[in-house]
Amino acid sequence: MNITKRRVAFVAALVISVLAIVIVCGLAGCSSCSRSVKSMSSDFSGGINRTVTLYDNTGKEIKSWHGKIDLESNDQEVFFDLNGKRVIIQGGVVVSEED
Template sequence: MRKKIFVGVTIVGIIFGIGGCQSWERNMKSLSSDISGGLNRTVTVYDYNGQVIRQYAGKFDVSESENEVYFDIDGKRVIIHGGIVINEEN
């Protein structure tokens, strides 16, 4: 019986201990984003001279691969090849 209580208390302690970690907060934010359809964010695309090419704002998820950044906004898929992409979560 004591062993079960010790294990239970240890598990609860670990869960609460992890709760204050930045990685835990990032994981919770990602889960919230997945459930609610994205986060409020602003994506700005710059050319290689630092000039703004385009800016997108709204509630959406951003994904990336080796060659592109992509997201869906206002019912359209946006795929960005090249440039400098800044993704700000609001």
């Protein structure tokens, strides 16, 4: 019975090790995985230091925000929190640059 428990523990450790190697190799090699990791770290840390600039349709700057920002968007708007305030942008052209 003791040998059976050891075999089960060995197989479980082997499976976990193989899965860990596959995950690390998969995340290290593809750019979409790198973007996903950066996105998750942004979610957990409250955002990335960036400058968000809003332009009108002619290219004139309307307003600019700078700080640790985690951008979110849907089909109609871009929104983020900055200094405890929610900023919602509907329309216009939004450009986000990482600092």
